[in-house]
Amino acid sequence: MYCASVFSLVWIFINGNSAGEKTFQANGSEGDFETSKATCSQAGGLLASPRNSAENTAIHQIVVRHNKKAFIGINDIQTEGTFKYLSGEAIRYSNWAAGEPNNGGGTEDCVEIYPDGRWNDRSCNEKRLIICEF
Numbered sequence: 001m002y003c004a005s006v007f008s009l010v011w012i013f014i015n016g017n018s019a020g021e022k023t024f025q026a027n028g029s030e031g032d033f034e035t036s037k038a039t040c041s042q043a044g045g046l047l048a049s050p051r052n053s054a055e056n057t058a059i060h061q062i063v064v065r066h067n068k069k070a071f072i073g074i075n076d077i078q079t080e081g082t083f084k085y086l087s088g089e090a091i092r093y094s095n096w097a098a099g100e101p102n103n104g105g106g107t108e109d110c111v112e113i114y115p116d117g118r119w120n121d122r123s124c125n126e127k128r129l130i131i132c133e134f
């Protein structure tokens with residue numbers, strides 16, 4: 001028990017970040033939104049989906065560490081302007097950058113997190129750092 005918890009703390013420290021019940025991890029690989037979702041799901045997790053500022057901060061720190069923007073598990077693919085989690089549940093927490101979401105070019109249905117932790121709606125076809133939550 002003690003060994004397992006020390007091990008998991010060391011593991012999280014080296015490989016990821018935790019916030020509450022979740023841990024967030026990235027291994028440096030990148031993908032578009034669909035690839036990012038599939039990669040996390042194949043790993044037994046979910047594309048990182050911040051539900052509060054503590055979780056957003058944990059994800060933000062990984063973005064800074066890798067110096068790469070990342071997609072989060074939020075989109076308005078189904079209904080323009082209504083952002084939802086992958087589960088289909090509407091978001092209640094958000095951290096949009098100033099002026100966002102702006103649906104630039106009329107084709108921005110996914111959400112990336114910037115190195116300052118703020119969010120921007122962006123084309124789902126861009127390639128971004130893959131961050132999963134477990």
Ligand code: IPD
Binds near residue numbers: 100104108120121122
């Ligand atoms: C755009 C800008 C804009 C944002 C768009 C981006 P680009 O970048 O950052 O503020 O709202 O989502 O596509 O296309 O001018 O490099």
Ligand code: CA
Binds near residue numbers: 100101103108120122
């Ligand atoms: Ca945008």
